[in-house]
Amino acid sequence: xxxxxxxxxxxxxxxxxxxxxxxxxxxxxxxxxxxxxxxxxxxxxxxxxxxxxxxxxxxxxxxxxxxxxxxxxxxxxxxxxxxxxxxxxxxxxxxxxxxxxxxxxxxxxxxxxxxxxxxxxxxxxxxxxxxxxxxxxxxxxxxxxxxxxxxxxxxxxxxxxxxxxxxxxxxxxxxxxxxxxxxxxxxxxxxxxxxxxxxxxxxxxxxxxxxxxxxxxxxxxxxxxxxxxxxxxxxxxxxxxxxxxxxxxxxxxxxxxxxxxxxxxxxxxxxxxxxxxxxxxxxxxxxxxxxxxxxxxxxxxxxxxxxxxxxxxxxxxxxxxxxxxxxxxxxxxxxxxxxxxxxxxxxxxxxxxxxxxxxxxxxxxxxxxxxxxxxxxxxxxxxxxxxxxxxxxxxxxxxxxxxxxxxxxxxxxxxxxxxxxxxxxxxxxxxxxxxxxxxxxxxxxxxxxxxxxxxxxxxxxxxxxxxxxxxxxxxxxxxxxxxxxxxxxxxxxxxxxxxxxxxxxxxxxxxxxxxxxxxxxxxxxxxxxxxxxxxxxxxxxxxxxxxxxxxxxxxxxxxxxxxxxxxxxxxxxxxxxxxxxxxxxxxxxxxxxxxx
Amino acid sequence: xxxxxxxxxxxxxxxxxxxxxxxxxxxxxxxxxxxxxxxxxxxxxxxxxxxxxxxxxxxxxxxxxxxxxxxxxxxxxxxxxxxxxxxxxxxxxxxxxxxxxxxxxxxxxxxxxxxxxxxxxxxxxxxxxxxxxxxxxxxxxxxxxxxxxxxxxxxxxxxxxxxxxxxxxxxxxxxxxxxxxxxxxxxxxxxxxxxxxxxxxxxxxxxxxxxxxxxxxxxxxxxxxxxxxxxxxxxxxxxxxxxxxxxxxxxxxxxxxxxxxxxxxxxxxxxxxx
Numbered sequence: 055x056x057x058x059x060x061x062x063x064x065x066x067x068x069x070x071x072x073x074x075x076x077x078x079x080x081x082x083x084x085x086x087x088x089x090x091x092x093x094x095x096x097x098x099x100x101x102x103x104x105x106x107x108x109x110x111x112x113x114x115x116x117x118x119x120x121x122x123x124x125x126x127x128x129x130x131x132x133x134x135x136x137x138x139x140x141x142x143x144x145x146x147x148x149x150x151x152x153x154x155x156x157x158x159x160x161x162x163x164x165x166x167x168x169x170x171x172x173x174x175x176x177x178x179x180x181x182x183x184x185x186x187x188x189x190x191x192x193x194x195x196x197x198x199x200x201x202x203x204x205x206x207x208x209x210x211x212x213x214x215x216x217x218x219x220x221x222x223x224x225x226x227x228x229x230x231x232x233x234x235x236x237x238x239x240x241x242x243x244x245x246x247x248x249x250x251x252x253x254x255x256x257x258x259x260x261x262x263x264x265x266x267x268x269x270x271x272x273x274x275x276x277x278x279x280x281x282x283x284x285x286x287x288x289x290x291x292x293x294x295x296x297x298x299x300x301x302x303x304x305x306x307x308x309x310x311x312x313x314x315x316x317x318x319x320x321x322x323x324x325x326x327x328x329x330x331x332x333x334x335x336x337x338x339x340x341x342x343x344x345x346x347x348x349x350x351x352x353x354x355x356x357x358x359x360x361x362x363x364x365x366x367x368x369x370x371x372x373x374x375x376x377x378x379x380x381x382x383x384x385x386x387x388x389x390x391x392x393x394x395x396x397x398x399x400x401x402x403x404x405x406x407x408x409x410x411x412x413x414x415x416x417x418x419x420x421x422x423x424x425x426x427x428x429x430x431x432x433x434x435x436x437x438x439x440x441x442x443x444x445x446x447x448x449x450x451x452x453x454x455x456x457x458x459x460x461x462x463x464x465x466x467x468x469x470x471x472x473x474x475x476x477x478x479x480x481x482x483x484x485x486x487x488x489x490x491x492x493x494x495x496x497x498x499x500x501x502x503x504x505x506x507x508x509x510x511x512x513x514x515x516x517x518x519x520x521x522x523x524x525x526x527x528x529x530x531x532x533x534x535x536x537x538x539x540x541x542x543x544x545x546x547x548x549x550x551x552x553x554x555x556x557x558x559x560x561x562x563x564x565x566x567x568x569x570x571x572x573x574x575x576x577x578x579x580x581x582x583x584x585x586x587x588x589x590x591x592x593x594x595x596x597x598x599x600x601x602x603x604x605x606x607x608x609x610x611x612x613x614x615x616x617x618x619x620x621x622x623x624x625x626x627x628x629x630x631x632x633x634x635x636x637x638x639x640x641x642x643x644x645x646x647x648x649x650x
Numbered sequence: 651x652x653x654x655x656x657x658x659x660x661x662x663x664x665x666x667x668x669x670x671x672x673x674x675x676x677x678x679x680x681x682x683x684x685x686x687x688x689x690x691x692x693x694x695x696x697x698x699x700x701x702x703x704x705x706x707x708x709x710x711x712x713x714x715x716x717x718x719x720x721x722x723x724x725x726x727x728x729x730x731x732x733x734x735x736x737x738x739x740x741x742x743x744x745x746x747x748x749x750x751x752x753x754x755x756x757x758x759x760x761x762x763x764x765x766x767x768x769x770x771x772x773x774x775x776x777x778x779x780x781x782x783x784x785x786x787x788x789x790x791x792x793x794x795x796x797x798x799x800x801x802x803x804x805x806x807x808x809x810x811x812x813x814x815x816x817x818x819x820x821x822x823x824x825x826x827x828x829x830x831x832x833x834x835x836x837x838x839x840x841x842x843x844x845x846x847x848x849x850x851x852x853x854x855x856x857x858x859x860x861x862x863x864x865x866x867x868x869x870x871x872x873x874x875x876x877x878x879x880x881x882x883x884x885x886x887x888x889x890x891x892x893x894x895x896x897x898x899x900x901x902x903x904x905x906x907x908x909x910x911x912x913x914x915x916x917x918x919x920x921x922x923x924x
Contacts, residue, residue: 102755103801172830187836192820269795272820272827278795281732282821285796288735288759429703504740513733591823593691593730603699606692606826609853 066474081506095289096296107283108296114279115300121197121265121275122304126258128201133208140213146396151209158206160580160627161620162587163199163267164598169620170199171271173613196268196275204261211257215250216242248319255312259305259488266301266491267588276300277493290501298494305489409613417611418618421604425618428600442595444622450514450596451583454521455575461526466533467559480530487527492585496520500592517589525582532574536567569641576634580627587623597622675744676880685722687713688729688737688746688873692826694849695905695912696749708905712766713747715897716872719888730824731797735760738873745872745885749843751798752871761878762871763885767845768918770864771799774832774847775839782862787812789838792828795821799842802866825850832858843868845906845914852911886923893920 059065096108139151158166171192175183186194219242227237269278280297284290314334369377428442441449468480487495499520503511511519540563548558590599601619605612679685689709690697697707705726717724727743734748738760751769752762773783773791780786787810793800800821807815820837822828829850832840840847844860851858872889874882892898898920906914 172827172834175836176834183835191836270823272792272795272822274816274821278821282796285732286755288739288756290736424703501736591732593728593733595728602824602826603692606824607699607701609829612830 060473060475063474069475070478091292092287092289093292095283095287095292100287103286107279107287107293111276111279111283111293111296111300114274114276114297115304117193117268117274118262118265118276118304121193121200121268121273122262124197125201125204125265126261128198129204129208129257129261130254132202132205134212136205136209137212137216140209141216144392144395146392146399150399155206155209156628156631157624158203159210160584160624160631162584162598162623163203163264164270164587164590165616165620165623166203167196167199167267167270169616171195173616176613192268192271192273195271196265196273200261200264200268203264204257207257207260208254211253212246212250215246215253218249219245251319252312252316255308255315258312259308262304262308263301263491266493277491280494280497290497291505294494294497294501298490298498301491301494302486302489413617414611414614417608418614421608421611421615422618424604425597425600425615425622428595443600444597446514446594447583447586447596448626450518450521450586450589450594451579453518454525454582455579457518457522458525458529461522462529463533465526466530466537469530469534470537484527484530487524488531492520492524493588493591495524496589496591499523513589513592513594517586517592517594521582521585521589524585525578528578528581529575532571532578533567535574536571537563539570540566573634573638573641576630576637580630580634583627583630584623674880675741675875675878676884679720679722679744679881683722684725685717685720685745686725686727686743687717688727688734688743688748689713690730690734690748691728692730692824693749693846694852695910696845696849697747698849708767708901709747709749711901711904712892712898713745715892715901716745716747716885716888719891720884731794732823734873738875741875744881745874747872749846750870750873751843751868753798756873759876761874761876761882763874763882764889764921765869765871766889766920767870768916769843769845769868769870771802771841771866771868772844772847772860772864773803773839773841773862774851774858775861776832776835777857777859780838780861783807783839783865784810786838786861787818790818790820790836792820792822792831792837792840793842794825794828795823797842798866798868803841806865829853841865845912848912848914855911889920890922893922 096111097106099106136151136155139147140155142148142151175186175191178186223241223245224237227241232240265275266277268275269281272278274282276297280293283293283296287293310330311334313328314330314332317328317331318334318338424443426444428446429440430442430445431439465480465483468476469484471477471480490498496517500513500516503516503519544562545558548562553561586596587598589596590602593599595603597619601615605615608615689705689707691705692698693707693709695707697705697709700706710726713726714724727737729737729743729746729748731748734746734750735756737743738746745763747766749769750756750762752765756762773786775786783806787807791803791807793803800819804815804819807818812818820831822831825842825846828837828840828842831837833854839861844864847860851860872885874885889898892901899916902916904910906912906916908915
């Protein structure tokens with residue numbers, strides 16, 4: 055009976071509207087917040103400070119947009135170079151690229167940023183330092199650090215895309231006599247491009263959200279301005295909401311463009327006339343006109359000439375000699391390039407080893423236990439007995455992933471459901487969280503829980519809740535991906551044989567989907583472990599905070615402390631990522647492919 | 651059905667939570683025999699972790715004494731310049747003893763005790779590099795985000811004829827970051843309350859000095875919950891008693907006396923009511 059009614063769309067809409075109305079009524083009129091909302095702070099001039107704080111937040115948005123654009127360009131450029139280097143035959147280049155990628159993938163962005171800002175200039179000679187300081191050093195550090203961090207993720211996407219070409223196609227191409235360059239141009243790149251664009255898009259989105267960390271080196275981006283508004287007026291809830299709405303809109307715009315690009319790239323039955331596609335086509339119009347008016351005739355001419363040349367087999371002695379010289383020169387240039395690269399690598403290694411020898415190892419040895427457990431168990435007042443550092447980071451990450459698993463599973467199932475009552479709230483939840491940087495989510499939980507529930511938690515729990523909510527949204531998307539990968543025929547077969555929805559899910563879909571989901575979940579755990587570095591903003595004594603406290607006390611061993619901290623993040627993350635990769639290979643051996 | 655139950659439980663929990671925190675803070679403190687005091691973690695010599703990893707400092711000692719005089723146990727809570735006001739508003743702490751200047755804007759959100767410490771804002775820079783703030787007006791100056799120092803330095807630069815003061819100020823999240831930026835030469839000066847500057851300058855004796863006059867007076871008050879006069883009276887009385895019987899000066903000299911690295915003469919006195 056209930057099911058009959060629930061399948062009607064108008065019933066679903068009514069239920070959703072009713073829930074929304076009840077929530078609005080309850081929090082709008084019944085519930086006593088014990089907090090005075092002052093939304094006017096966002097559009098009026100503050101009397102004490104004579105500034106319009108809403109305008110300041112908009113200025114922050116402009117800085118965020120600039121950093122996003124620059125870091126995305128750096129990320130894409132460097133990511134392509136790194137991704138191609140990783141497939142190179144030249145081993146030193148391949149290993150260097152691998153090292154760089156693994157370093158950035160397994161170290162928190164915050165630590166990378168601090169390293170670039172505080173440690174890097176000290177390694178430079180005075181004149182060079184003065185020179186880089188004469189630019190907007192904060193802005194450029196943030197843009198370059200975020201860009202390099204993004205590049206490592208993009209490099210992996212590009213590499214995976216290039217390697218994703220099915221073995222059979224490559225074999226067919228090679229056996230039909232195409233050269234490597236031809237295979238690359240005609241087969242690999244066009245196919246890989248379609249494979250690469252969608253995940254690359256989500257990296258662009260992550261990149262935008264990562265720019266929120268720029269505030270840690272004093273760049274007045276949007277998060278910074280929201281915090282400034284909070285610090286000046288103590289109206290954190292309003293300021294965070296404003297920033298959150300902006301980030302969400304920015305994310306939605308980026309997603310809109312990406313959807314358009316994806317739609318345009320779809321080759322099968324490309325009659326896609328959706329709004330995003332039309333929008334992108336509009337931008338593409340000048341290029342397509344130029345291409346049909348200019349490039350196509352030129353291309354035709356060049357092709358004709360090449361064909362003509364290929365037809366005549368006659369080569370004069372002079373031509374042959376020239377070709378020989380050109381070939382030798384190219385070989386020599388490649389060799390020289392390789393030698394120069396080795397030289398550069400060698401000098402980098404020399405500097406690193408020299409630096410390592412002068413390290414104050416005694417400081418690392420004495421402070422190591424602090425970095426691992428902080429004051430445990432010497433502080434009775436603290437509910438965690440002074441537990442901190444690496445251990446606390448790990449505990450927060452474990453709590454977040456465990457708690458988010460259930461939420462993620464439920465929301466992910468809801469997102470795949472046909473029933474709007476489940477699908478729309480799940481969709482809202484996922485997009486709301488994924489559209490915001492983690493730091494904004496942390497602030498939301500921190501300001502929202504006291505306002506909404508009139509109570510508070512220890513900051514460690516507050517941080518864990520924020521991370522859980524954040525992780526759950528990403529997990530839900532992994533769940534959705536896993537479920538949608540199961541061939542629809544299986545669901546039809548299950549339904550036809552009389553299984554109910556829950557039976558189908560429990561016995562057929564989830565066991566298969568969960569197996570596929572294990573590698574991305576391990577990846578997510580790595581991300582969460584790294585992201586715990588952000589909760590230092592709430593004063594939780596996790597690894598980054600502890601490193602800062604220790605560094606601050608010693609003042610003479612910054613390099614030592616931060617290198618140790620980076621390693622403490624890197625080693626577990628690296629081992630886990632290796633484990634995830636091994637697991638992926640074991641679970642889907644068909645992906646192991648031919649050398650290209 | 652199950653969802654209904656969960657919602658009902660959540661609502662019940664919400665209601666209980668709201669009643670649990672309705673009582674006056676002073677009554678709660680006396681009832682629990684415990685006062686929760688917020689202290690900083692990286693303000694030297696105000697409140698910091700020493701070489702043994704133990705919490706110590708001027709604010710640490712003052713807060714210990716304060717709890718003793720009120721006659722309750724102390725529970726120390728870590729705060730920073732972002733959380734020190736929010737924690738009072740949310741009722742996570744009863745008092746904050748955390749380098750906080752008493753301002754009228756802050757007084758709208760929380761209450762303050764009488765001034766318990768007299769500080770003033772100055773600029774720290776490399777020794778011998780600059781004679782006054784005017785020499786620094788083309789350079790960058792570091793400060794902490796969301797502090798009165800940030801507003802004061804912008805006004806001071808504006809008074810010196812700098813067209814766009816925002817361009818010359820880099821606002822960091824923590825004091826230690828400001829100091830590191832000064833040390834590596836990214837900024838010409840770091841401005842905040844003089845005691846904090848002295849605390850950091852003492853890490854490298856002889857390398858840094860305070861420049862120019864005080865930019866402002868920074869009277870520190872203890873942050874207290876809004877509209878809880880019983881607690882405010884108790885804290886004020888405890889502070890005045892500390893001053894009267896000399897305990898205050900003992901603690902002061904322990905941290906800021908002439909023999910300490912942070913030497914700063916006492917030039918003022920705590921207001922006393924007969």
